[in-house]
Amino acid sequence: MDSPVRPSHTAGTAALARLHLNKLVAIKNRFLRRLTKSKKTKPAAAPVVASTPAVVTSTPAATSTPTAAPVKASIIDEQTARSKYWVEEPPINEHPSAEALIKYFRPDIKDKASMIRLLKDIRLKAWQIKYYPCVGQWLFFKFGMTEHAMYPEIVDRVKQGQRILDMGCFMGFDGRKLVADGAPSSGITNMDLEDRWFPLSFELFKDENTFEGEFFGGCDITDEELFGEDSIHRHRYDMIYIGYFVHLFPPSQQAKILNNLVQMLKPTSGSMIFGNTSGSAKENGFLMKADFAPPSKNEKGEWVRPDFIFHSEKTIVELMAASVKGDGEWVFSGQQSAIDLDLSPTKAYAEHFKDVELVNMNFCMRRL
Template sequence: MIDEATAKSKYWVEEPPIHAHPDAVALIRHYRPEYKDANSMVDLLKDIRLKAWKIKYYPCVGLWHFFKFGMMQLPIYPEIIQRLKDGQRILDMGCFMGMDGRKLIMDGAPSSGVTNMDLEDRWFPLSYDLFKDQDEFKGEFFGGCDINDEELFGEGSIHRHRYDMIYIGYFIHLFPPNRQQKIMNNLVQMLRPVAGSMIFGNTAGTAKENGYKMKADFAPPVRNEKGEMERPDFVFHSTKTVVDLMADSVMENEDEEWEFLAQKTSFDTDTSPTKAFALHFKDAEIVEVDFCMKRK
């Protein structure tokens, strides 16, 4: 795993982007009205972020990318809200501190329809430290959930065929490309097998048509086919490659029809990434890729 000093040199911005993300500020003030404006909550945000960083040196933590609501920017966001109001259920897989779920609730969705899930459950107490909503949040948190573990999605699991919608914000790029198709199929097993059920999300992507691959320095080494230890591959998807990934994940379900959509948007650079960050990713032509796969 990358050491903290190296991670900070690439993936650390000191000040929270409070003026670039008024929606995040409004969300925190919705739950914490004692904070009268953005500037008053800076110390709180720095404290919570530092505690999260000590758990995992993730770029999205050090660069404050979790401060951006990837779900809200999607054109289908109003549909998501309405479907939750109609009694459907959403799973935020890789939820971190559950900020997107709380944004859904603030925007009118009932909290009882929101399930948050992550491999790392140490994020969850931090979320309650930030939002102080233990008494009013009626949704669910499931920690220690490994999407590679069949017990999570297989026969007999409470999560199998349970969710109408699954959101994977900045999630799929955490996995080596040779495992992503299986992971997407595992997620499909958690969807209700009905028309309209969908998996959607965002990922760090590339403008290069066929994607871009590099080594992931923030992930622990793995053993390759030769038995040698090496850093796993990290892939930036293009709109083309992410559609191919989604289609391949359900290609054995011949009796089902799916719709696959993807679009690229500009990558969030308002956190002014460090020079080391820019140098590290200089060849990637980074964009953000939003995507959705929906049963017809």
């Protein structure tokens, strides 16, 4: 079985050799752990019980499991997904920074019509892998890192030799934006559960031989071997970016997911996890069933959609605080900003979730 930390792509012979060595070490450690487990039964790990610290007074009702009876569900089909999430034209006219990024890496593309044809081709290939709203609606053009006021600090820290992990990186758009803004690619690690995005990114950016950072595929943040004691990723990163990532997990699991990410973060002052998510202006957030995620069976054996939460400033801060209770001192921040509903493709996205009171939500948890 492949290691969950297998490298998918990297540029340069030395980097490739280093990642292959890391893979062999991970496989060896995995084999030794299995051998040990076969000789004696390992007691089950105690569940992480994350309660809210004193600075946060209550846990929002929106993060609890809904009481409504589950309904039988099936994976969304392409026709339905297209009707809900598909926006035909790439928003390069509304997002000049996106057009500038493509031009930075692809000076061979001389006109906008050629650029649009290329983007449509790449997006269609990505859509055929997963019918994600962010793919159908071009939301990967948002460059979530740049929405944070501390973005210049992030670029500067990578310039100083610190390492940033983009967890759930998709095709690595934010990492490429860092490079275009002056950060060395050698300090950037891209990681995703789905590694079929990566060849598409190299097809688009044509930087397979110049990008000196890392691409790790097949990485499951729920798998302890990714962040556990023997992992090459444990306590490795100064900064971890999770752009539109935390919402992929049920609300009941999100504190544990953040805690898993903390295990990959350096336990030093200033290390931080930051990101973005689609949020709600409602005080306690907004809970719904995700129609774009695979269903699973509940305790009654019924097929149900996973819960999906749009966090508010209140609920996102409570979530971060719960994820690191008892683990030193941290500062948490959540900040919402309005969405321009007339701006394609967010207009279609907002119309689909009209009951949410949709906002952009930026958040950060920084170790003191």
